[in-house]
Amino acid sequence: MHVFAGNSYIFAALGGLHIGDMLTQLFFFIVLLTLIKKFAWGPVMNMMQKREEYVANEIESAEQSRKEAESAAKKAQAELNQVKQEAQKMFEDAKNAGAKQEQDIIDTARKEAERIKQQAQAEIQNEKEQALQALQDQVASLSVLIASKVIEKEINEQDQEKLINDYLKEVGEER
Amino acid sequence: MDHTAPIVEDVFGISWLDFNLANVFMIAVTSLIVFIISVLGARKLQMKPTGAQNVMEWVLDFIKGIVNDTMDWKTGKLFLPLAITLFSYILVGNMLGVITNGVVGHDLWWKSPTADPGITLTLSTMVIVLSHFYGVKLRGGKAYVKDYFTPMWPLFPIKLVEEFSNTLTLGLRLFGNIYAGEVLLSLLVGLTTTSVLGFLGGAIPFLAWQGFSVFIGGIQAFIFTMLAMVYISHKVSEEH
Numbered sequence: 001m002h003v004f005a006g007n008s009y010i011f012a013a014l015g016g017l018h019i020g021d022m023l024t025q026l027f028f029f030i031v032l033l034t035l036i037k038k039f040a041w042g043p044v045m046n047m048m049q050k051r052e053e054y055v056a057n058e059i060e061s062a063e064q065s066r067k068e069a070e071s072a073a074k075k076a077q078a079e080l081n082q083v084k085q086e087a088q089k090m091f092e093d094a095k096n097a098g099a100k101q102e103q104d105i106i107d108t109a110r111k112e113a114e115r116i117k118q119q120a121q122a123e124i125q126n127e128k129e130q131a132l133q134a135l136q137d138q139v140a141s142l143s144v145l146i147a148s149k150v151i152e153k154e155i156n157e158q159d160q161e162k163l164i165n166d167y168l169k170e171v172g173e174e175r
Numbered sequence: 176m177d178h179t180a181p182i183v184e185d186v187f188g189i190s191w192l193d194f195n196l197a198n199v200f201m202i203a204v205t206s207l208i209v210f211i212i213s214v215l216g217a218r219k220l221q222m223k224p225t226g227a228q229n230v231m232e233w234v235l236d237f238i239k240g241i242v243n244d245t246m247d248w249k250t251g252k253l254f255l256p257l258a259i260t261l262f263s264y265i266l267v268g269n270m271l272g273v274i275t276n277g278v279v280g281h282d283l284w285w286k287s288p289t290a291d292p293g294i295t296l297t298l299s300t301m302v303i304v305l306s307h308f309y310g311v312k313l314r315g316g317k318a319y320v321k322d323y324f325t326p327m328w329p330l331f332p333i334k335l336v337e338e339f340s341n342t343l344t345l346g347l348r349l350f351g352n353i354y355a356g357e358v359l360l361s362l363l364v365g366l367t368t369t370s371v372l373g374f375l376g377g378a379i380p381f382l383a384w385q386g387f388s389v390f391i392g393g394i395q396a397f398i399f400t401m402l403a404m405v406y407i408s409h410k411v412s413e414e415h
Contacts, residue, residue: 017292017296018194019193020195021195022293029206033256036263037260039213039214039217041231041235041259043217047222047224048232050222
C-alpha cells in the first residue's frame with residue numbers, strides 16, 4: 001500500500017518541468033553569485049592574497065637581514081684577523097727592536113771598555129817611560145855619586161891633576 | 176502520503192509560464208541561507224584568521240583545489256566564484272531536504288530544491304552554456320569550432336551529442352541522488368506512522384538513511400562542482 005502511495009507521491013510532488021522554476025532558479029543563482037562574490041568571498045580572497053603577499057615580504061626581508069648579518073659577521077672576522085696580524089707584527093717589531101738595542105748597548109759598552117783599556121795602557125806606558133826616565137836620571141846621578149865616592153877614595157893628587165887636564169884638553173879640542 | 180506540488184499555471188496570462196511555488200520558495204530559502212552564512216563567515220576579516228574566517232578560507236582552498244585539478248590557475252581563477260556558489264548552493268540545498276520535508280495541507284512545501292529535475296537541469300545547462308561562452312571568449316571562435324573535429328572529423332556527431340548528454344547527466348545525476356534519498360526518507364516516515372512495530376522497524380533505517388543522505392548530499396555537491404569545472408576546462412583549455 002505504502003509503496004503505491006509513495007509512487008503516486010513521486011509523480012505528484014514532481015509535477016513536471018516548469019519554465020517559471022527554471023527562470024527563478026537562474027535569476028536567484030545569478031543574484032546569489034553576484035552578492036556573495038561581492039560581500040563574502042571577494043573580501044576573503046583579498047585577505048588571503050594580502051596575507052600571501054605579507055608572508056612573501058616577510059620571508060624576503062628575513063632573507064635580506066640574514067644576508068646582512070652574514071656579511072657583517074664576515075667583516076668582523078676579517079677585521080679581527082687583521083687586528084691579530086697587526087698585534088703579531090707589533091710584537092715582532094718590538095722584539096726585534098729590543099734585540100737590536102741590546103746589541104747596540106753591548107757594542108757600545110765593549111767599545112767603551114776597549115777605549116778605556118787602551119787609554120789605561122797608554123797611561124801605563126807613559127808612566128813607565130817617565131819612571132824609566134826618572135830612574136835613568138837617578139841612576140846617572142847615583143852612578144856619578146858612587147863613582148865620585150869611589151874616585152874620591154882611590155884617586156890621588158897626581159891622577160886628579162892629569163884627569164882635569166885631560167878634560168880641559170878635550171873641551172879645548174871640542175871647541 | 177499523497178502529496179501534491181503547489182503549482183500555479185499561466186502566470187500573467189502567459190501560457191508557458193508555470194511555477195511550482197514550493198520550488199520558488201525553497202530556491203529563495205536556500206539562496207538566503209547561503210548568503211547569510213557566507214556574509215557571517217566573512218565578517219571581521221583579519222590577517223591572523225580566527226573562527227569562521229578559518230572555515231571560509233578552508234572552503235575557499237578546497238574549491239581552489241577542485242579548480243586547480245581541472246585547469247591552470249590563470250584561467251581557473253575566473254571560475255572560482257562560480258565554483259564556490261555552485262558548491263555552497265547545492266550543498267545547502269541538499270541538506271535542507273535531509274533535515275526535514277514539510278507538508279502544508281496536501282502540498283509538499285519544504286524539500287531540497289535540488290530534488291527537482293527542472294532546477295538541476297537549469298544549473299547544468301547554465302554550466303554548459305557558460306563553458307561554450309568562455310570557450311569562444313578565451314580561445315577564439317576558430318579554436319572552439321576546431322575542437323568539434325579533433326582528433327578526426329567523423330567524431331563530429333558524437334561530439335555534438337556529448338554536449339547534450341553532458342548537460343543531461345550533470346543535472347539528472349544530482350536530481351536522481353537527492354530525489355531518491357527524499358523518496359526513501361518519506362517512505363520510511365510513512366512506515367513509522369503505521370503501527371508500533373512499524374515505528375520500531377522504521378526508526379533505525381530512517382536514521383541510518385538520513386546520515387547516508389547527508390553523505391550523499393556532500394558528495395553530490397562536490398561531484399557537480401568538479402564536473403562543471405571539468406566541462407568548462409574542456410572548452411577553455413588548450414590541451415585535452
